[in-house]
Amino acid sequence: MSAPAPSPSTSAATRIVIAGAGPAAQALVSQLDRARFTGTITVLSNRDDTPEELLELALLPQVSVRFGQPASHIDAVNRTVATADGMEFAYDQLVIATGSAPVASPVEGADACLSYSTIDDAARIGEAVSEVARELGRRPLGILVGNGTAAGQAEAVLRAQGVRPIRTTARPAAVVPGTSASGLAASAVIFEDGSSMNGDLVVLAEERVSRDGLAASAGLRTAPSGGIVITQDFRTSVPGIWALGDAAAFDGVRLGLLVAAASAAGACATQLLTAASADSGAVPLQAAA
Structure with missing residues (x-):
């Protein structure tokens, strides 16, 4: 999967919030940076430590990584995400990448x-x-x-x-x-x-279950076997909210078992950039050939 084409046409006001800071979230931030996304990206991490890969992302000018501040509540109507310690972040596009856990x-x-x-x-x-x-x-x-x-x-x-x-x-x-x-x-x-x-x-290779509780509490559709139900373009059942990585399920299967994180992140980044362009009235971005 190729990376999105670099373009300065996305609005500086576009706010992307990512709930989760694992490999899928990291790959998505990297893809957005490569595409020269000019809005803001807030990563809500449930990790108290500061791994090197997250520190590198935190150095990007458009990225804010909130260590030890996992998302705890989504208000899909007002498009805000609250963290466990009471912080609230407004978003234009929200990506849930909370991963999976062993059973x-x-x-x-x-x-x-x-x-x-x-x-x-x-x-x-x-x-x-x-x-x-x-x-x-x-x-x-x-x-x-x-x-x-x-x-x-x-x-x-x-x-x-x-x-x-x-x-x-x-x-x-x-x-x-x-x-x-x-x-x-x-x-x-x-x-x-x-x-x-x-x-x-x-x-x-033991059984794992998607961490989809945050999404379910916000009214997003989840699969019977676990996982946030997504379409082929990573959209959930609620407008403005996307899901990526092992938190997501496509045809009832964890996304991590279907698509590599980098490929999924590249495709999701393209969709997010298109949505951001639509929000700003710019010409939709196209993926690189």
């Missing part, structure tokens, strides 16, 4: 695992597999934990990388750290009954 509590030792929750995880898994394979000097044996769409995609990724996957739907009680010099891989899982499975790396 179950983390498995003990999960930090030593590779994980698969969105399409974007495929590249990271591929890099880790290549490193483990170089260390071993052979094709790795992988343990894949999970079921559903994410696990199916993870299995395809592992096979494409030359891993021999052994898949289990039984949830382990703990993960055993491996001996890989990379420090990224675990080598075994232990189940509640004391049995275990051994391999060269472990991938968790």
Whole structure:
């Protein structure tokens, strides 16, 4: 997906508020900046820390990142968003990118695992597999934990990388750290009954649910299985509100399992710029070829 064409035609008064500060939100801000969006972008983050990637975005002149100020209420009629600490932000266009959360509590030792929750995880898994394979000097044996769409995609990724996957739907009680010099891989899982499975790396692809509570409380349509229902152009059921990343669902599937964050952000940015141009009476922007 190509980035939106640079253009100075959007109105300086256009206010975009993004609820969420994860990969999808970050990719959207980057795309808007590349397109020379001249309005303001306010990012409401539920993180108290200041990761480097967010600090870089906060340095952009048109961007304000509110660390530790998650959106808590949307007034779709008056087009305002309130935060948990009582701040209120007016918007012309609102993007909800609140992501997803695991259904179950983390498995003990999960930090030593590779994980698969969105399409974007495929590249990271591929890099880790290549490193483990170089260390071993052979094709790795992988343990894949999970079921559903994410696990199916993870299995395809592992096979494409030359891993021999052994898949289990039984949830382990703990993960055993491996001996890989990379420090990224675990080598075994232990189940509640004391049995275990051994391999060269472990991938968790467990069920996740979209964080759509903010949207649902504002009257936006949500999917029965979770997620803010969007159209192909990322519009929600309420005018002026869009959804991106794992908070969104298309045809009942989490968006992160359908489209890479950068591609989705590029397409969404084009729609937002067109909406901003319409608000200002300018000629609609076109995506770059």
